[in-house]
Amino acid sequence: NAGVTQTPKFRVLKTGQSMTLLCAQDMNHEYMYWYRQDPGMGLRLIHYSVGEGTTAKGEVPDGYNVSRLKKQNFLLGLESAAPSQTSVYFCASSYSTLGAYEQYFGPGTRLTVT
């Protein structure tokens, strides 16, 4: 049981390049989330999904797109990377039964945009 995994672990992009971050979970969770973590700002929600085929915007969605074609996978895309997107990105998943529950986090992806 791997829990939540993320690929890649590290990535360096040039401004304007694109990339996709992959999150996978094997806990059969309905809910999945993408966060970014910047110093002194906690974890900010980018996009989230409450089930296969559904996605919604979080607190800081600009410059990102997501897709959830399979229940176990949640992809985060950057179409044209900017230096402001330099951050550590965490994926998380949780149960969905009647309210909020513990979110399980992946190991993170450290992205640098030059």
Next chain:
Amino acid sequence: GENVEQHPSTLSVQEGDSAVIKCTYSDSASNYFPWYKQELGKRPQLIIDIRSNVGEKKDQRIAVTLNKTAKHFSLHITETQPEDSAVYFCAASISSGNTGKLIFGQGTTLQVKP
């Protein structure tokens, strides 16, 4: 919008002393309050959580208290040890919609000096 304020941003204690981290939230309908610990370079991991129908919860050296009227909750760590050194995040559930979303505080860096 919903907001969680966390204080202090940094906390330094001597080994064996107690540490207290405080959070306030804005959404009066929030009903789930987790605390996460994040060691350097690692993912956030849940250490304790509390629901709105409970005023206090303890797990060995860690306790959380909740004051719904004041919209305030706190993490208490007793007999601190060097391995407690980490960044701690509080969070509160967002009540609108059944999404499991959490809003996180900005984090507290706890240093326990041997």
